[in-house]
Amino acid sequence: MRLLVIEDEDRLSGILKSKLGDVGFTVDIASSTLDANAALELINYDAAVLDLGLPDGDGLAVLAAARRIGKALPILILTARDAVEDRVAGLNAGADDYLTKPFAMSELIARINALLRRPGGVLGIKLEAGNVRLDTVGRELTVAGTPVRLSRRELAILEQMMRRFGRIVPKTVLEEKLYGIDEEPDSNPIPVHVHHLRRQLEAANASLAIHTIRGVGYILAETRL
Amino acid sequence: MRRRIKSLQLRLSIELAALFLVASCLAIGGLIYGASLTAGSLANRELGLRVEDLVSHVSLDQAGRPRLELPPGLRQAYDTAAQQSVFAILDKDGRLVEASTPELGAMIGRSPPADTEPSYFQLSHFGPLGQNYSGVGMRLDSAAGPLSLMVAQVSGGDQLVHSILREFVFDTAWYVPPFVALALLLATYSVRRSLRPLRTASAQATDIGPGSISIRLPEADVPTEALPLVIAVNRALDRLEQGFTIQRRFTANAAHELRTPLTIITARLDSLEGNGEVSALREEVARMNRLVEQLLCVARLDSVVLDVSAPVDLRQIAEEVVGSMAHLALASSRSIALTGAEHPVRITGNAEAIADALRNLVENALAHTRPETEVIVEVGSEGVLSVLDSGPGIPLNDRPRIFDRFWRGKGARSEGAGLGLAIVMEIVRAHGASIAVSDRTPCGARLDLRFRPA
Secondary structure, eight states, rough: OEEEEEEEOOHHHHHHHHHHHHHTTTEEEEOOOHHHHHHHHHOOEEEEEEEEEETTHHHHHHHHHHHHHHOOEEEEEEEEEHHHHHHHHHHHOOOOOEESSSSSSSHHHHHHHHHHHHHTTTTTTEEEETTTTETTTTEEEEETEEEEEEHHHHHHHHHHHHHHHTTEHHHHHHHHHTTTTTTSSOOOOHHHHHHHHHHHHHTTTEEEEEEEEETTTEEEOOOOO | OOOOOOHHHHHHHHHHHHHHHHHHHHHHHHHEEEEEHHHHHHHHHHHHHHHHHHHTEEEEEESSSSEEEEOHHHHHHHHTTTTTTHHHHHOSSOOOEEEEEHHHHHHHHHSOOOOOOOOEEEEEETTTTTEEEEEEEEEEOOOTTTTEEEEESSSHHHHHHHHHHHHHHHHHHGHHHHHHHHHHHHHHHHHHHHHHHHHHHHHHHHHTTTTTTTTTOOOOTTTTTTHHHHHHHHHHHHHHHHHHHHHHHHHHHHHHHHHHHHHHHHHHHSOOOOOOHHHHHHHHHHHHHHHHHHHHHHHHHHSOOOOOOOOHHHHHHHHHHHHHHHHHOOOOOOOOEEEEEOOOEEEEEEEHHHHHHHHHHHHHHHTTSSSTTTTEEEETTTTTEEEEEEEEEEOOTTTTTTTSSOOOTTTOOOHHHHHHHHHHHHHHHHTEEEEEEEEEESSSSEEEEEOOOO
């Protein structure tokens, strides 16, 4: 997996390169908008991490240029600016996610993985968290290597949770995703499906647990050892 | 203390009214004075004519002494019991020729007029009837030699004046009050009209707020007298806007300068193999990260006035905050929940700031409760955000001070810098909201942020 990190601070880009390298990414560094534009044009990166404050211009210009030449790769903005206007401007310009400095490296890696897992993303087909693997196309689930059978609804719920692993999945999002999954009238509300899913994960000794955040939604997280 | 009238319009109107009143009084007074002068001179002229008339009837008798021979009609006029007109005549030797009434005869004997110029006099309570007279005395030549005369008439000349004045008031003076009223009305209207651009400017000024500091007052159509003020206000707004911009840029730059090195330190520490020292350092850096965030937040709140005019949905904010803090709660073995209104709760405010405040309250609650307890965020449909925990509660004595900057409770663990609740307070103040601390049963604290309804 090849990433472009656009960052002018040498020390930070060095750390990013080594850290992201540790988890299996191939990282190129661009330290100016000129370099970044050239790199994005030449190479089809799987994702890019973009710092907004660059010595020869605004990172948003790089973003706009990439989108203009038809590059659809996920781009995560990394910046020290945290004013709402900046965030809105970044997302409006076509960024896929936004992370403010200072950040934990684990968070950055999780966000990049989440972007890659999006439908259409490179990791979109096979999701993996803990000892749970889900093939979203073949609809096959294995826990610690053993196949587990789930209903379509439970699979759909699990897929949403794995795509946003470690982050909240609002109940409303689940409702939207489940709506129209098939035409059979279904009286079971989402909590019932989640309850079944949770029991089956437990039964299969999954290293993941579904936490209910009452009033908001669910979080899939690794069980503490 | 003297109270000053603040309304320019009222002041102008009052002063104009006073001016018109004085002017019309002067005009009417002048006319009355003129009329009475005219009436007076008419009376004097009549007296003069009588003097000449009397003199023309004086002739010398056989003894060579002056003698008055009035035609019967005239004699009758002077002899009436009413004593309307009286006269007295002296000859050149000071002897009385004739007096229509003895009192006047006595008077002319005491002080005979010696001048050929007429000298006018007034007599009050004079004669047998005690009437008021105006009269003239003079010396003049006649067919019978030089004579001194006094002629007086009951002051009926006033009647003439009164009739003239009556005529004047009825024919002329009545139009003065309506004219004054009309002029006043016109003046008031024109003052109102000339002040209208100022009212427009005021309306525009009410729109100027922290979120719209680029608005300027309209300078067109403003009266010349008020223009310097409007221009000065606009210049002042220019300078304020500049100041705001500089402050914002400073805060943004400071944030950048502090955050980048912190990120590097965090990342470097992450890559070190963890022994006890390293994980202690990591905790310190995490604390420092948090402190820098809070200091930046305080700086931002101090330097930039919050724009609290946007429509926001408290339910949505609560959902986002609870969602984003869920992992933090789980990581510290606590749970978090959202209860209350399930529908949007709309108020006007600043969504980002309210989320900041709520985040600080939740962080505080998580830090002060035991593991395996639940922190509840509750949305009240009347615009209330509440955070409920099951911790020890907040002692009554501490409640007034918990919102002070850098204040920390006695038993507080060392993590917090004591800025979280101060930030909450700033945000509450900016929204004109209120915050209330209370106890929960059986244990725990409840903090209610009560916003003004939209």
